[in-house]
Amino acid sequence: MFKLKLQHILAAGLPGILFSSILGTYLAITGFAQQDMPNEIIYEPIEESEWESIVVLDKPESPVDEATEPLIEEPDIYSPTLSDVIFVGDSRTVGMGMAVIDNINTIAEVGQGYYWLVNTADEQLRNQITDQSIVVFNLGVNDLANADKYCEYLSTLQQDYPNLQIWYVSINPVEDTTVTNTEINQFNEQIQNAGFNYIDTNSYLTDTGFNTVDGLHYTSETYQKIFDQIIATIF
Known part of the structure; x- marks a missing residue:
C-alpha cells in the first residue's frame, strides 16, 4: 500500500x-x-x-483579458471672454468704449446708423468675426425709422454665420433732446419682437436711474452701468 x-x-x-x-x-x-x-x-x-x-503549486489562474476600453478624450469646451466681443454702434458706443475700465473692441462712429452699418461697418465686422466671436449691436438712435432694416440686416448676418452669437442692445432712454422716449420704445419693441437676442438696458436704466451730459450721451458712471449689464447678460 x-x-x-x-x-x-x-x-x-x-x-x-x-x-x-x-x-x-x-x-x-x-x-x-x-x-x-x-x-x-x-x-x-x-x-x-x-x-x-514541500513546494506548493498555485492553482493556475484563468487568462485575464487585459483589453480595456479606449479612453475617450473630452473635447475642449471654449469659454468666450471679453476679447471675443465686438461692439458695433454709434456715438454712444464710442462713449462707452472710452468710459469703461475694460479695454473693449468697438466698431463705432459718431452720428451713424443703418447705412453706415451696411456700407462700411459690415465689412470691418466680417473681417473680425471668428468662431468664438460675440457681436453686440447698439444702433438706431440716429435713425429710429429704420428698425425693419436693422432686423433684415441681423437676419442676413445670422444666416451667413449660423453659429455666431448676435445680441442687440436696446436704444437707451434720453432726456431733453431731438428724439423722444416714446419713439425709442417703439423701435425697441420692434427689435425685441423680431426674436433676436435682446438686452433691455433701457428698462434697467429707467428703473435704476441714469445721467447724461447733453440729454443724449451719458456720464462715465452710466456708461459703466450699461456695459456691466451687457456683460452680465451675455456671459
Whole structure:
C-alpha cells in the first residue's frame, strides 16, 4: 500500500489532468515506476513540520483579458471672454468704449446708423468675426425709422454665420433732446419682437436711474452701468 501526502494539492482544487501530471512527477522523483503503482493510494495529512520542504503549486489562474476600453478624450469646451466681443454702434458706443475700465473692441462712429452699418461697418465686422466671436449691436438712435432694416440686416448676418452669437442692445432712454422716449420704445419693441437676442438696458436704466451730459450721451458712471449689464447678460 502506497502512502502519498498530497492533501495540500487536493486542497488547492487542481484539475484532474494537472493532478495526474504532478502525481507522475512525484512518483518519478521518489523512484516508483508505473508498474510499481499500488492498487490503492492512501492520502495522509501532512505534518506541520513537513510544510517547509514541500513546494506548493498555485492553482493556475484563468487568462485575464487585459483589453480595456479606449479612453475617450473630452473635447475642449471654449469659454468666450471679453476679447471675443465686438461692439458695433454709434456715438454712444464710442462713449462707452472710452468710459469703461475694460479695454473693449468697438466698431463705432459718431452720428451713424443703418447705412453706415451696411456700407462700411459690415465689412470691418466680417473681417473680425471668428468662431468664438460675440457681436453686440447698439444702433438706431440716429435713425429710429429704420428698425425693419436693422432686423433684415441681423437676419442676413445670422444666416451667413449660423453659429455666431448676435445680441442687440436696446436704444437707451434720453432726456431733453431731438428724439423722444416714446419713439425709442417703439423701435425697441420692434427689435425685441423680431426674436433676436435682446438686452433691455433701457428698462434697467429707467428703473435704476441714469445721467447724461447733453440729454443724449451719458456720464462715465452710466456708461459703466450699461456695459456691466451687457456683460452680465451675455456671459
